[in-house]
Amino acid sequence: MSIFRFFSKQTSAPTARERLQVLLAHERASVGHSDLVAVLREEILAVIAKHIQVDGDKVSVKMDRGENVSTLEVDIEIPLNARVRAA
Amino acid sequence: MAKVIVVTSGKGGVGKTTSTAALGAALAQRNEKTVVVDFDVGLRNLDLVMGAERRVVYDLVNVIQGDAKLPQALIRDKRLDTLFLLPASQTRDKDCLTAEGVERVMAELRKHFDWIICDSPAGIERGATLAMRHADIAVIVTNPEVSSVRDSDRIIGLLDAKTERAERGERVEKHLLLTRYDPVRAERGDMLKVDDVLEILSIPLVGIVPESTDVLRASNLGAPVTLADSRSAPALAYLDAARRIAGETVPMTIPGEKRGLLGKLFGRRAA
Ligand SMILES: Nc1ncnc2c1ncn2[C@@H]1O[C@H](COP(=O)(O)OP(=O)(O)OP(=O)(O)O)[C@@H](O)[C@H]1O
Ligand SMILES: [Mg+2]
Numbered sequence: 001m002s003i004f005r006f007f008s009k010q011t012s013a014p015t016a017r018e019r020l021q022v023l024l025a026h027e028r029a030s031v032g033h034s035d036l037v038a039v040l041r042e043e044i045l046a047v048i049a050k051h052i053q054v055d056g057d058k059v060s061v062k063m064d065r066g067e068n069v070s071t072l073e074v075d076i077e078i079p080l081n082a083r084v085r086a087a
Numbered sequence: 088m089a090k091v092i093v094v095t096s097g098k099g100g101v102g103k104t105t106s107t108a109a110l111g112a113a114l115a116q117r118n119e120k121t122v123v124v125d126f127d128v129g130l131r132n133l134d135l136v137m138g139a140e141r142r143v144v145y146d147l148v149n150v151i152q153g154d155a156k157l158p159q160a161l162i163r164d165k166r167l168d169t170l171f172l173l174p175a176s177q178t179r180d181k182d183c184l185t186a187e188g189v190e191r192v193m194a195e196l197r198k199h200f201d202w203i204i205c206d207s208p209a210g211i212e213r214g215a216t217l218a219m220r221h222a223d224i225a226v227i228v229t230n231p232e233v234s235s236v237r238d239s240d241r242i243i244g245l246l247d248a249k250t251e252r253a254e255r256g257e258r259v260e261k262h263l264l265l266t267r268y269d270p271v272r273a274e275r276g277d278m279l280k281v282d283d284v285l286e287i288l289s290i291p292l293v294g295i296v297p298e299s300t301d302v303l304r305a306s307n308l309g310a311p312v313t314l315a316d317s318r319s320a321p322a323l324a325y326l327d328a329a330r331r332i333a334g335e336t337v338p339m340t341i342p343g344e345k346r347g348l349l350g351k352l353f354g355r356r357a358a
Contacts, residue, residue: 012307019138023141065141
């Protein structure tokens with residue numbers, strides 16, 4: 001336990017550095033609107049809104065920005081009686 | 088019943104965000120549903136301290152402006168499923184926070200949470216007054232140092248004047264949280280004493296958090312200090328403070344008080 005604590009105490013700065021690099025890369029990209037994950041998110045939501053009445057409570061969007069890979073998770077509840085909108 | 092807590096100070100950099108995360112995690116560990124809300128629009132940091140910075144999709148301003156529903160903006164903590172974060176916007180300025188918008192969000196949060204902890208920005212401007220506006224309880228974060236104590240006094244005045252409770256003729260429950268307390272400097276007599284600060288501000292003490300590298304380490308790792316190492320000195324101080332806020336009676340310990348003979352001798356010599 002104490003050895004582990006000692007070890008992990010030494011490794012917090014590299015973790016901080018790695019977290020910051022990932023975060024800042026994404027933040028800089030989002031300023032120039034080149035954050036692909038954010039662009040995809042907005043476009044996917046727009047497509048959904050085109051076809052069904054989107055109720056904000058029924059759509060959940062999760063993102064995880066990684067160093068090499070980001071994930072985007074769009075979870076939509078579509079009621080059985082949802083009508084196709086005249087697009 | 089839901090309780091809204093504002094963590095505030097006036098002065099910048101005294102430990103508000105650190106304290107919000109630490110107290111939030113401590114309250115959530117009691118199995119009470121807790122949300123920490125970042126009011127520092129434009130300079131958000133609570134997401135980093137909580138380790139949720141990669142998962143921010145929507146923020147407080149999005150919810151206020153109707154671009155997102157509240158549940159969409161809430162981020163559930165990966166370690167504690169009773170703990171949530173409502174992030175601040177990084178790209179917009181404080182004017183995006185409207186009084187009506189904040190009121191709406193707070194009313195909705197009250198329906199879903201036991202504890203709502205608002206991390207105030209520094210200063211006494213709009214962001215800080217909106218963060219305290221709906222508070223039932225205020226945690227005034229103070230360092231044992233003259234300018235911090237003076238700013239805390241200023242904030243106490245605002246809590247008695249500008250909050251919803253004050254306007255209704257009720258009181259905001261006020262707690263002093265002394266942070267970055269350095270036992271060695273206290274021993275030497277180079278730092279305001281706990282009693283001095285208490286006498287000057289005359290509000291009850293809720294905890295004394297020592298200056299500690301464990302705080303830095305926790306923020307490097309992206310974990311509230313109460314979760315990063317729950318047995319470290321600052322974590323123990325925050326865990327006790329959370330219990331006091333929740334209404335328990337817990338004896339107060341002053342960091343470094345259990346000093347050995349050598350420390351006692353030095354203490355006397357300095358005095
Ligand atoms: N008990 C402590 N021991 C050591 N460092 C601390 C302690 N509390 C806070 N700090 C450090 O002080 C700095 C400021 O802390 P924090 O961000 O929590 O303050 P703040 O009041 O939220 O600041 P701001 O006014 O800018 O929002 C951080 O680097 C933090 O790690
Ligand atoms: Mg802060």
